[in-house]
Amino acid sequence: MKAEFTAEELDFQSEVKTFLNDEFPAEYREKVDANVRLNKDELVNWQKILFKKGWAAPSWPKEYGGTGWSQVQKYIFATEMGLIGAPEPIPFGMKMVAPIIMAYGNDEQKARFLPDILESNVWWCQGYSEPNSGSDLASLKTSAVRDGDHYIVNGAKTWNTYGQYADWIFCLVRTETTAKKQEGISFLLIDMHSPGISLKPIVLIDGHPEVNEIFFDDVRVPAENLIGEENKGWTYAKVLLTHERTGISGVPRGKKRLSSLKRIARETDDGFGSSMMENDAFKNKIAALEIDLEAIEYAELRTLASVSAGKAPGPESSILKIVGTELAQRIDEAFVELAAYHCLPFVPDQFEDGFQGDYISPGTSASAALTYFNNRKATIYGGSNEIQRNIICKAVLGL
């Protein structure tokens, strides 16, 4: 057993550190540190900076413009990105639809879609969930009926993250009403500018319109946008779901947040003239979070090692999703406890671009409640934590 990096890996780590220090724009860094959301242009611009360096798609194979990195290199890169607060690539194109196109798309589709994803010219969103098909995704009803060279799509998708920014959506649609619900589903790419598509924003409890309902009313989609075979979409999507669940543990981000939690605790009066970092209960709480984070980090490293050894990511991804999201939510709670009265005012715009109104003083901790509210989503999406536990019961424990 050995957990240290090799000399080459250490060199790589310092190369990544230097690059991020030099190239991650200072103004973005300031925003991230102040919990202000980066806007679409900034996210895309950062992605393009990575593209120029050849680092836009760490998880892609080299032939498609990926880095060809080892698992450990990918891990180092993700860690350094997280520690500095640089945003990960928008996952919908890079991490979700691209692997499907690579695995099941034809050459034409690869040539047409992959370069624009790599260069971040096109923004994708994920169109799986429907109002009545959440955890039971395979019950989805949005229909695609073949009509000559086209599919006619009708129905409604929901919870589409950043659908308002999207140029394209990848959808699971029903092409056949068969006995077994998983068997009549196809994987279709749809241009968001097509006639018949409309979008309704959904505002979350933190005041941010982060997701949307998307309605399809006789939308004509060229049949060439079908990925793979008709009625095989469920199989493809299942592969994609495991991709979605890797790297979800958020250890680097957790570390960054814990260090800012400590900093704020040192600056926060406990009401008796000492700091909150000197308050036993709070100090122990931070320690417990750090310990759990370490356990998760090693769980992730062990998974990584087995994936490097050629094993497919299995139910481990469910474990990491559960513990990663639940730990992140405990960190959210600690921020709320620390902020106390400072996070009562609800000023979501303070954490958006260009806000000019009255700021809640003293600043950073004021976003604590908003983050706490927003991040309740983490145990719900990407396969809820109940569903992940079901997977562990079935796939690992044989129950």
Added chain:
Amino acid sequence: MDFSYSEVQQMLQDSVKKFVSKNYDFDTRSKIIESDSGYSEENWKLFAELGWLTVPFSEEDGGLGGSAVDLMVMMEEFGKANLVEPYLPSVVLCGCLISELATGEVKEQMLGKLVGGDLQLALAASETGSRFNSSKVATTAKSNGNSIVINGRKIAVLNGSNANELLVVARESGGEVDADGISVFLVNPDTPGVTVRSFTNIDGQKSSEIDFTDVTVAASARLGEQGKALMAIEKVIDKAIIAVSAEAVGVLETLLQKTVEYSKTRKQFGTVIGTFQALQHRMADMFIECQLARSIVVMAAMKLDGSAGQTEKTKAVSAAKSRVGKAIRKVSQEAVQIHGGIGVTNELDVGHYFKRATALEIMFGNTDYHIERFASL
């Protein structure tokens, strides 16, 4: 032993229930929050007519009797409606503080106007450095002949934007955490040197950050004896803790009820999600938490009304707030989780109860704070 409500308490509960079912659905509440003042003046007048504004005061002050149990009964119903009218800041905090500290004509006039529905008040007590400790006061009040000059910054001044008068806690002498030297002053928010920045809170209620820069008031603006206000403040905050804890019980029971109902109608995998045992046990735990929260609030309210010594009363209050805080976490988070995606949206009332619960957990000290206070007594 008898835990049933008195006739008066029963009437009070019925009257709030009736008002809420007639006047306070989710859409109405949302519109009230969007209005400038963030509360309905019409409702406030009605509260006065119904006698609700007299509940926390003794009979000699023209009140219903001032029992904590009465207050608990009413606040629980407010919690069920997620009511945003500024009852807590105006009536409980400021009304009770006036009743403790003020005397003679000032007291009579202010309480008269308050219970008549003609006065809005706000307590400017908390500061950035005070966290939940009432004796940590950095705002200063310096005598200058016959006047007083106030300097400092207050945060989380509930109802600050609507207040006709502010009750400002300031230090006249002593070190920053000394019990002695703290006074309360009546300050009109239009006085030069008062700067108010107002916000709508996470729970839809209003609060302000207020800066006092060389604010000059007459010495007669001091309520009660010079430098001796801390005991009264702490007593009032204890009562307010009963109020917010009882409100939390109402919020949590509503969340439980809505979650159970939803689980009986939401279908996934061909069956309602309420049939999954993984969720059933968690709803059973939510129920248990609600029962424990209710029980400890009843205990604390009864103790406050009884003849126990001050230490025992304070301990009971901390026990209630810390235990309710624990229940808030569990029940409110589970309610959102079991609703799935719809639980984190603004469209559904569940998210709004969740946010109110979060605010209630913070107010007047969170779980850790009150466990510590309990242990130290």
